[in-house]
Amino acid sequence: MNSFNTKTEYHLIKKKKRSSRSGYVYYAGFLNPAGQPKYLKMKSTGQTNKNAARKVAEQWISQGIMMPDGELSYLAEVWTPDSVYVKGRLARGRSMSKTYIAVSKRWIELHFLPYCEKHSITQLSQLDTAFINRWVIHLWEEGKIGPVTVNKVLQAVKVSLGQAARDGLIPSNPARDVEPVAAQEKERGIFTLEEYKKLFSEPWDDFAVYAACYLAATTAMRLGEIRGLLVKNLDLEKGVVHIRTSWQDNEGLKPPKWNSVSHEEGIPLMPGVRGVLQKILNTHRWGANPNNFVFCDLDNADRPLGKDKITNGLYIAMKKNGIDRKAKNLSFHSFRHTMITNMKDDPRLLRHFARHKQERITERYIHLTQEDTTRFEKTVSDRFSFAG
Known part of the structure; x- marks a missing residue:
């Protein structure tokens, strides 16, 4: 009433x-x-x-005592570890990394709040669907960030405004009906075996970076798992590595992503990789103590080798070996894509190396190789040789 x-x-x-x-x-x-x-x-x-x-x-x-309107800064505050939104997600058993929280907050601060300020929008109540839609189009036309990132920023804003509505600061979420822009992520590239031979035939200028990439290429370990690898989880006598820890810069050492059957048996290491890792331990700056990082920071024993140091070292090695990473969309994570693709014909090994909770996730990592194309062409040629 x-x-x-x-x-x-x-x-x-x-x-x-x-x-x-x-x-x-x-x-x-x-x-x-x-x-x-x-x-x-x-x-x-x-x-x-x-x-x-x-x-x-x-x-x-x-x-003059009327309820003050919600400030726009609220939108960024939703993306903080102590916010009602984040705590509510965690209380309901939904995972949310500190890195994702921090990135979402940064997106709003970089791409949404300045646009609001430019158009003299200072209060939550001034936002409407038309304004947010114009902002999305502006991001897309400006082209400083790709369509995929535009949609991620939009989603962060939608979440914040949804929480503002639940908190009673606005009557409803004005971004709810704003549609994302057309975006198709470029398929992650994979390495060929010939490119692997070029990359790992000779050690690089930074031996630790070489070893980290060599390990990733032969085990499908993620970058966070490589950086978070502790000496005690490396068993060179048995020739296995146990993936029990991962490192995220905003969170520190944490359990890795979902591991099937906890991988007590470990991931097997090729003989060449064992030799490389043994050299890393023999020359370890801080000593090969069980709780030290295998790939340690040179200035701080409590931190692993930097993410940028590893990825930049990889890019330098690729350039030296004539591998066009941009044309093929190659990155450190391509090591994982390459390994999983090459395991696709053996379901048991694939599950062991992929360590995905859902099979549909693993399917995203399987790429069409030149061998697949050749086999397909031969099949078609054999079956339709009567034509023409």
Whole structure:
């Protein structure tokens, strides 16, 4: 039941009390002087009688005490470890890394809030679907970030505004019906065996980076797992590596992504890789103590080798060996894609090396190789040789 008084510029809504299953209380909503949406956040008058609620609302107006509108900074605050949104996700058993939280916050600060400021938008209540849609188109036309990233930024804003609606700061999520832009991620490239021979025939300028990449290429280990590898989880006598830890710069050492049957048997190491890793341990800057990182930071024993140091070292080696990483969309993660692709004909080995919780995730890593194409062409040629 609603009532609106044009003279006092407010309206009343009767709502159930939050503190009990029965009983009602009146909330007052005040006209937004900034424009649309029309009303600011509802504020409880604490009154169950309509006339009494009107007196309270009119008193607030005369004293200038109307519910303040939500500040735009709220959108970035949603993406902090202690926010209601993040804690709510974790309480419901949904994973959310600190890195993802930090990146989402940064996206909003870099790509949404400056656009709002440019257009004199300072309050949550000033945001509407049309404005957010224009912003998305602006990002797409500007071209500073790719379409995939545009959609990720949009999703971060949608989440924040959804939480603002749940917190009662705005009546609804104005970004809910804003559609993402057309985006197709470029398929991750994989290495050929010939490219592997070029890369690993001779050690690189930085032997630790060479060893880290060599290990990734032969085990399908992720970069975080390589960086978080501890000496105690490397068994060179048995020739296996146990993947029990991973490193994320915003979180430190943590358990790795889902591991099937905990991999107590470990991932086997090729003889050549064992020799390389043994050399790493023999020349370890901080000593090969069980809890030290295999690939350690040169200035800090409590941190692993830097992510950028490893990836940049890989890119330098690729350039020296005439491998065009941009044309093929190759990265450190391509080692994992390459290994899984080459294991696709052996389902048991594939599951062991991929270590994915869902089979559909593994399927994304399987690429069409030149051998696959040749085999297909031969099959077609054999079966349709009568034609023509």
